[in-house]
Amino acid sequence: MNITDVTNKLKEKGYRLTPQRLAIIHAFMESMTPLSVHEVWQCVQTSYTDISLDTIYRNLATMVKLDLLHSIASVGKAGARFEFEWGRHHHHHIVCVRCGAVLCLDYCPIDPAFVSMVKQQGFDLVRHDIELFGLCEACKAKEGELGHV
Numbered sequence: 001m002n003i004t005d006v007t008n009k010l011k012e013k014g015y016r017l018t019p020q021r022l023a024i025i026h027a028f029m030e031s032m033t034p035l036s037v038h039e040v041w042q043c044v045q046t047s048y049t050d051i052s053l054d055t056i057y058r059n060l061a062t063m064v065k066l067d068l069l070h071s072i073a074s075v076g077k078a079g080a081r082f083e084f085e086w087g088r089h090h091h092h093h094i095v096c097v098r099c100g101a102v103l104c105l106d107y108c109p110i111d112p113a114f115v116s117m118v119k120q121q122g123f124d125l126v127r128h129d130i131e132l133f134g135l136c137e138a139c140k141a142k143e144g145e146l147g148h149v
Contacts, residue, residue, distance in 0.1 A: 002029075003025060003026070003029055006025050006068055006084070007022075007025070009066060009068060010063075010066070010068075013066055015062065019047075019048070020044065020048055020051055020055060020059070021059055023043075023044045023047050023048060023051075024040055024044055024056065024059050024060070024063075026043075027039075027040050027043035027044060028040075028069070028082070028083070028084055029084075030043075031043075033083075033101075033102065034072050034081035034082055034083040034093075034102045035081060035082055035083070036079060036080070036081050036082075036100070037053065037056055037057060037060060037079060037080070037082075038053075040056050040060070040082070041053055041056045044056065060082055063082075064082070068084065069082045069083065069084060070082065070083055070084070070129075072093050072095070072102055072129075072131065073095065073129075073131050081100070081102050089106070090108055091104050091105060091106050091107070091108070092104075092105045092107065092108060092129070092130040092131065092132070093105060093130075093131050093132070094131070094132040094133070094134060095131055095132070095133050095134075096133075096134065096135055096136035096139055097133050097134065097135060098135055098136070098139040098142075099136060099138065099139055101136045101138075103136075105132070108130070109130065110128060110130075
């Protein structure tokens with residue numbers, strides 16, 4: 001997915017391409033990891049110092065609704081993280097319960113037999129999310145340093 005794909009989808013759905021909205025899109029395009037609302041806000045504030053958190057929240061909600069962004073459940077004060085969904089390969093995530101770091105897992109345990117079971121129940125599977133929670137290497141190391149293994 002590139003920025004043209006994203007902006008075209010927004011235009012098709014009748015959304016304006018404000019400078020702030022474009023800055024939010026660029027923040028995701030430039031990030032190698034999923035971003036929290038606060039991280040997006042910090043990125044965009046470098047160019048738009050007066051942008052509000054409310055503007056960030058509204059834009060992220062719009063992009064989730066349009067299936068451009070995917071929300072990843074997280075823990076702690078950072079809350080959910082977001083990443084571009086559109087055009088990416090299907091994957092899942094592991095989230096650190098201590099620091100909230102998110103890593104992509106390029107694996108999906110949902111097999112055709114499971115999808116068949118869902119269909120037998122009268123449902124068409126449109127999406128699924130599997131998020132695993134654990135401790136990342138850095139947080140495990142901190143626990144070890146403190147003697148709390």
